[in-house]
Amino acid sequence: MPPTSRHWIVRRLQHLDGILLTLVLLLLGVSLAVVASASGQSPARISGHLINIGLALSVMVVMANVPPHILSKVGPPLYVAGVVLLVGVALFGEIRNGARRWLNLGFAFQPSELLKLALPLMLAWYFQRNEAVLRSKHFLVGGALLLVPFLLILRQPDLGTALMLGASGFYLLFFAGLPWKVIAGGGLLGAASLPVVWGFMHDYQQRRVLTLLDPTSDPLGDGYHIIQSTIAIGSGGLFGKGWAQGTQNQLDFIPERTTDFIYAVFGEEFGYVGTILLVGLYLAIVARGLIIAARAPTLFGRLMAATLSLNLFTYAFVNMGMVSGILPVVGVPLPLMSYGGTALITLLLGLGIVMSVATHRQLNKT
């Protein structure tokens, strides 16, 4: 390919994956429509969302142009920085709503956000480095790398984020070839330690789990969110009430309806057909990500593409599960749907990496 003959912008865009981009744009279009409906067509919300989308897409384009071998080198310093900041949070962090999660760096900052990318990058870099001599020892080290930020975040306390981070780390170890025996053993051990974990859980965490089991126990308190969102989704039926026609949405019964509970609005207005299409879009993104992973030339690329894809779907599952009342309420936004800049940028940054893995294949080989 003669790269010099084209304009540099076009060259930059060549690193985007067409299929993935199409799917992402479709989802973002749906998101725009639902955010518009949920905000009562507030111009401020819609333009805010558009700006976030523009920003996040630019980040994606930039990331797609960073070759994987450069990316992999960012892993260790980013990881170390993240862990140091987490320790900083534990020592000097600001307490909000009873949890020490924020670090004041002139602006409020949650280091746990940083780890969402830093941990997979670090682990992928580590396994890539030891690709040729991979043994059990390396999985132990990988486990330790996972456990350090996991425990620090758990201590804040932020169970939701810790579990999501743990999941992404686990996916990476899994794709790196963590033996099935260890997985099975860990699973058993985890199940056996559930009562102990329950004992260590904070009151509000226990309450969230209990609320999930019986939302009606506290209909105006913790259970209110779940009750109202399930009513919204259930009343949507097969085809939904139509865009901006959801009564639960329009009459303010759904809490946090442009952010964490946006799926309730979607479910109410677009029904089960909409849900199938939405889940289908997520599945298509994951499928494309896994295909990219399968074709990736390096272990780093394979691990990153597979982990980030699976991670994205996990977020979608946890959010939708929470909104439809099968998982406890944790503050996880619906990927590419919820209003909010940070999450959107993090996600498209990840997808940018996946695209980079996809499009730098040939370059790497030569």
Add this chain to the structure above:
Amino acid sequence: MRRPAPLKNLDRELARFHGRLKAGAGFVALLATVLLAREFYLQITQHAFYTGRAESNRISLVPIAPNRGLILDSKGRVLAENYSAYTLEVTRAHIHNLEATLTEVGKLIEITPGQLRRFRRLLAESHEFETVPLKSKLTDEEVAILAANRYRLPGIEVKARLFRNYQAGPGMAHVVGFIGRINDRDLKQLRESGREKNYQGGAHIGKTGLEQSYETLLHGRTGFDQMETDSGGRAVRVLSRIAPVPGKDLRLYLDRELQEVAEHAFGDYLGGLVALDPNTGGVLALVSKPGFDPNLFVDGIDPVTWKSLNESPDRPMVNRVLRGIYPPGSTIKPFMAMAGLELGLRKPEDAIVDPGYFSLPRSRHQYRDWKKGGHGVVNLSKSIAQSCDVYYYRLAVDMGIDRMHDYLAQFGLGEKSGIDLDGESAGLLPSREWKQRRFKQVWYPGETVIAGIGQGYHLTTPLQLAVATAMIANGGQRIEPRLAQAARDPLTRTWQTLPAPARTRLAIDPQNLAAVREGMVAVTHPGGTASRAAAGAVYTIAGKTGTAQVVGIKQGARYDAASLARKHRDHALFIAYAPAENPTIAIAVMVENGEHGATTAAPIARAVMDFYLTGKRPGAMTLGGNDATD
């Protein structure tokens, strides 16, 4: 550097990675299946259920309280009316932090400590989902401020409400009564009588007076709006409506001006007055002094004001006409005279010589006449005109307590009159049987003697005296007093007379009736006890003065007003009807600590009759003086 580990077979590693990818895809498929199954359950299987939930979320039935009927006097003047004003109302269930919200509201508009106290008391009495007024009668500016801040104050609402206004003031409070907020006791009663639903949306119910006794008629029927509401409970739009039916207006027999004349005539004195139309039983005026401002109660009285009203030694909350029970004193004499004639114990011309006292046979105890030295030769007419005690001591002994009881009972003494107001006292008409039951004691002859002049165990209300007086005026018709005359249908705007109560008739020999009437007319003529009060009247008044003792007087001592504190002075009584030939008004007046019926009670009755019969308003009156008459 360490010896390198054996190199891995990269192809095998890649194959294993592909296997892991498939496992990952399988995991994702599993999660997707769980999600889709869950949404299938919610959106397809349970769709109908959740649709119902969403609808009941969205739609609420909002009751619309009907306009309460007006209360008008006989000439159509308004005594109780409605006006619309804005109130700030709070729904506890919709507020997360009540104290913070109250502070927030306090920053926007002024909330006085009294309003806050009242609010807290009402809050303690109401249910979580009820709206409780925090401040009534908001100014336009306050309404604007609250409306602008509504979005950040969920559970706080500004509502246009109808308020009750009693413009006739304290003088009418004992007649019209007041409405107040429905409390637990009212709610229980409404529930038991199956009227609860009709009170949704309305916070008020008649508590006393006509507002209470004609509650069903005045209240009307509650309507309902089917509203779409948002999660804060605020109405978004009306979907459908069942209109409320307003309450009926009530017209009284009572004349507001006459009432004012009567009230004014009392001057500084406390007491009660009731004027009846002896032919219909309609209540022309009903005064109980002191009154109180009924408007204080409409939206919950604040505890401090309530305490001062309730604990005042003047007892403004007690309706003296219905609930004040006093010995009838000499006002019982016309009825005793009637009993003597009808029972054949006396003839009008039968005369006695009054030496100034009476003794029972074989007793040295002297029952004194109020007039030292006595009235000399006294026949029936003179006995009434001059209120001769000895005549009635002797008549009572001849009659005996049981016959006295049975005859007087026919005039309604010792019984509730059945007026259309709640809380009437029955009073007490003593008898041998009653004393046995009450005290397990025999009746003593001496008790019969004083019963003959309305002392001893006798207790009557001013209303009972008025009813009995009206019976003499109308020739024996036992009337049941009525305040309300007619009700107006709010839709057709036509007045319908309320059904008249059944009445009984006491057969009285016309000659006997004439004799007693003649005595009562003589009361207001020269030589009679109330001649001064009746002087100059262009119509003839038939009346009778009386005194109700407050403090017992020892044998041998005389009543000395000067040495007694005012609150221990006797109550003055006066009963009358006019014009004597064709009576259209019958009155009973009780003046607390007024001492003499002739000097304090009779002039009040005169003022009322003057205005009623001639339209003449009284000039400045002075009550009292110290004529030693009874």
